[in-house]
Amino acid sequence: MADNICLVGHKKEIMAVHDAMDVLSGKWKISIISSICYYNERRFSDILSDVSGISNKMLSKELKELEVNKLIKRSVIDTQPVTVKYNLTEYGRTLKTIINNLADWGMEHRKVITGR
Numbered sequence: 001m002a003d004n005i006c007l008v009g010h011k012k013e014i015m016a017v018h019d020a021m022d023v024l025s026g027k028w029k030i031s032i033i034s035s036i037c038y039y040n041e042r043r044f045s046d047i048l049s050d051v052s053g054i055s056n057k058m059l060s061k062e063l064k065e066l067e068v069n070k071l072i073k074r075s076v077i078d079t080q081p082v083t084v085k086y087n088l089t090e091y092g093r094t095l096k097t098i099i100n101n102l103a104d105w106g107m108e109h110r111k112v113i114t115g116r
Contacts, residue, residue: 023069024095028054028062030102033092036072037099041087071095 024030028051035050036042042050048059063086066072071092077083088095110116 023071026062028058029066030099032059032062032066033071033088033095034099034103036086036088037093037096041085043083043085047086066092 024033031051031054032047035047039046044059044063047063048054048056051059054062063072063074067074070089073087073089073092075085075087077085
C-alpha cells in the first residue's frame with residue numbers, strides 16, 4: 001500500500017525526469033555537453049575528437065538541438081577562416097553538477113565491473 005502512495009506522491013518528479021530526458025536523451029548529448037563543460041569553450045573539431053564515433057552531420061544536428069534548448073551558445077569569430085566556438089550558457093552550466101556526478105558514477109561503475 002505504501003508503495004502506491006509513494007508512486008502517486010512523486011508523479012511530478014517522475015514527469016520532471018521525463019522532461020529532462022527529452023532534452024538530454026540520445027547517444028551523444030551528454031558527451032557533447034561534457035566536452036564543452038570540462039573545457040569551457042570548444043570548437044566543432046574539438047568536440048568531434050572528444051566524442052568518439054559521432055559523425056559531422058550528427059554533431060551538427062545535436063549542437064543545433066542543444067542551442068535551441070538554450071544549453072549551449074554558438075559564437076562565430078570573424079577570423080580567416082571563420083572560427084566557431086561553443087560554450088555552455090548560464091542555464092547550461094546548471095548541468096555541471098549532473099555531469100560531475102555522472103563522471104564519478106561512471107568511474108566507480110568501471111571499477112565495480114572490472115574489479116579495478
